[in-house]
Amino acid sequence: MAEQGDALCGAPEEPQPAGVTLSDSLISTRTRSAGPLPTGTLRLDRENITCIGKSRGQEGIHSLYLQQNQIEKLENLECFPNLRFLCLAGNRIQRVQNLQGLLQLSLLDLSHNLIQVLHTEELPRSLRILDLAGNQCTQQEGYRDGVLAALPRLLQLDSQPVRASFLGDLRRELAGRARLWRALSLEEHRARLEELRELLGAGQGGTARPGPQRCPQGRPGAPLAPLRAPSGSRQPPGQALQRESRAKGAGNGLQVPQTPCSSSRE
Template identity: 40%
Template structure:
């Protein structure tokens, strides 16, 4: 089922803020491109420290709900459905604005950017208004603060020539705007009627036939068509399961070699510190501070340690075996880091008890711990056969002769 409207959610923003440890309140850069977003919302309340906001390749029809982003320096709204430049006066730090490949036909709305004193770069390439005669000269006069228009620097000569013909260009552009508005209104009626007829003619078809028919039909280049194309693309992707399956899970995960040796891998791509001491191993994983501990699972085995973080595996192979029952795991409430301490298992850790009867060999005392060593070697039946039968027994051949 395709959503009727694509919105900005907290989950989506956190997903795109992994570089900031999933903290959205202090984000300075946010990229929400290619998410089929139709409306700008919540960003100015949740991410007020933003300096860079990338919203290109979506379905946004109106510029809105950005006035509280006082620190924003770069706004990218390229390849959307925007028809007017508006609601950007509050962005007092804005230096670069990209509106490439939208549907802006009301060129006079560019004057709404006069209050953006720090604006230096403006991109309007691919909009209907760029086809108006005198377009560039008009924008240069309307926005004296900009240095670059559509990637081309504005020289002093360009400004002087633009001011000479400003009144003439202004009158002509207003007339062209009126003509464009009439054509656009006619286009809306025509396209909506065509879409309605197409939907009715395809009612009896199954999903596959309907999709094939849609892509074969001719259509006009307009916001309505772009929205419809996005929805049919979404349906095709969902049918193929391209957006329902986690790409990490699609890839076959290999944790062990054929011989049983564990591999070392870092799917969540977290930073970590590893210390190899004489008596223990220490692994300090730099996990995101605000990630809930319920999303983390830790498993210590004799020859490897594994942490599963939101379904992604961090595994580290160990050279020496460790004591699983004595290993500990702690997480810092301040940094969120996860520390795993694993004591090494060696012969010096094993103690002996004298046997109850003289003349019989001693046996390792591991009865209290063997059940806790899951996956490790069972030492219960290992016998030290080379010990003397009694500690009081003395070999007469070793006694030196009396003097």
């Protein structure tokens, strides 16, 4: 009886399950036992997974759930080349790395891990949504600006929209460029108008304009050489002709018009 009591009291505790490696066999087992899931979706959350092993033939997986495991390192994810959604929240990851091969990745959840320093060059440029909340790296100086500069297509960071402020800056920059373009266009237009005025002025200055000419007697409208005033007279030729005509008309009893006819250019 004592031995049985000792045996009962000294019975070893139930062994804790060992760490699990993400492998082809695990994927196959969970795929068969899982309920109906959308095509291309694999759920392996809370499976006590400690590391991601190499696997083959996973091109059809688009969404991978690995949250609430014991994963410490991002590795071998290139075995899922068509991933668009990757959730690794609540693990023990210390560094963002080995993600450059995921060229189609749109959403990455690394919240509540152990990432102290973020190297933005390790993040895929295809990301639209990124969550790093609960990591020490979010407290480093310039964290948000650095992430936005590295990921130009990002729409949401740590559950906060980022596109609004980015679009505002973009609109202001485009508006400033448009104003500058209009100002330069207006200046060029004015310069061209000034050149045209100078060309027109030069053309007009080089052409002589004929003045009005008097009609000869008996030939209305015919050109006549300019009249010269009699020698010793200071009066203009027109006035001298008028005086002479009046004198002759008065002697003959005729009325002579005081203003001679003139022809102008038609």
